[in-house]
Amino acid sequence: QKEVEQDPGPLSVPEGAIVSLNCTYSNSAFQYFMWYRQYSRKGPELLMYTYSSGNKEDGRFTAQVDKSSKYISLFIRDSQPSDSATYLCAMSANFGNEKLTFGTGTRLTIIP
Amino acid sequence: DADVTQTPRNRITKTGKRIMLECSQTKGHDRMYWYRQDPGLGLRLIYYSFDVKDINKGEISDGYSVSRQAQAKFSLSLESAIPNQTALYFCATSEAGTGNEKLFFGSGTQLSVL
Numbered sequence: 001q002k003e004v005e006q007d008p009g010p011l012s013v014p015e016g017a018i019v020s021l022n023c024t025y026s027n028s029a030f031q032y033f034m035w036y037r038q039y040s041r042k043g044p045e046l047l048m049y050t051y052s053s054g055n056k057e058d059g060r061f062t063a064q065v066d067k068s069s070k071y072i073s074l075f076i077r078d079s080q081p082s083d084s085a086t087y088l089c090a091m092s093a094n095f096g097n098e099k100l101t102f103g104t105g106t107r108l109t110i111i112p
Numbered sequence: 113d114a115d116v117t118q119t120p121r122n123r124i125t126k127t128g129k130r131i132m133l134e135c136s137q138t139k140g141h142d143r144m145y146w147y148r149q150d151p152g153l154g155l156r157l158i159y160y161s162f163d164v165k166d167i168n169k170g171e172i173s174d175g176y177s178v179s180r181q182a183q184a185k186f187s188l189s190l191e192s193a194i195p196n197q198t199a200l201y202f203c204a205t206s207e208a209g210t211g212n213e214k215l216f217f218g219s220g221t222q223l224s225v226l
Contacts, residue, residue: 004154006154008152036215041222042217042219042220043116043202043204043216043217043218043219043220044155044202044215044217045216045217046214046215049214088154088155090155095213096213097143097145097157097160097204097206097213097215098157098160098168098170100157100215102154102155102156103154104151104152104153104154105154
């Protein structure tokens with residue numbers, strides 16, 4: 001079993017819909033959680049970063065961490081065609097990137 | 113101009129050949145990383161370097177070597193390429209002491225080993 005599980009999709013939703021992307025994990029030591037967005041043939045870019053449990057909001061994006069369930073989510077409100085991309089979750093137990101574990105990514109398409 | 117530049121963008125090579133992927137950055141970051149991305153496996157760390165004199169193995173370093181020629185340059189070599197090294201390779205940088213260690217990625221090198 002992988003340490004981080006992420007549904008690969010693809011996920012297609014109409015423009016304006018609320019999108020929910022999720023990851024589950026098995027390592028209870030994880031406490032740093034990130035969401036990266038990756039456009040086709042581009043490198044990933046950091047969208048959201050959270051430490052421990054709780055919610056974090058940035059514009060149309062909300063990251064949610066539930067450590068008791070080992071479950072993290074990214075919500076996108078008022079989805080736009082420009083949100084079409086692959087979304088990668090990433091997490092680590094310790095501060096720093098050298099032990100970062102990535103999910104496999106969920107491919108999202110927003111239909112105009 | 114891109115802050116993290118990878119060359120080449122695409123490369124096709126044959127089994128047994130030596131190949132080098134290059135990465136340069138203008139962000140002034142000390143920390144540089146090499147990842148590979150495979151469908152169904154996600155991003156995995158190959159090597160990382162926290163400064164010019166510091167080189168560390170990542171999760172999957174076997175079959176790879178690196179060279180940190182300068183703060184801005186970090187190269188990945190495959191001494192004798194094999195087909196299961198076919199993947200999308202990314203170089204990334206981060207700035208130490210910034211709080212969340214945000215990674216900045218290049219646009220990737222698609223490598224095919226025949």
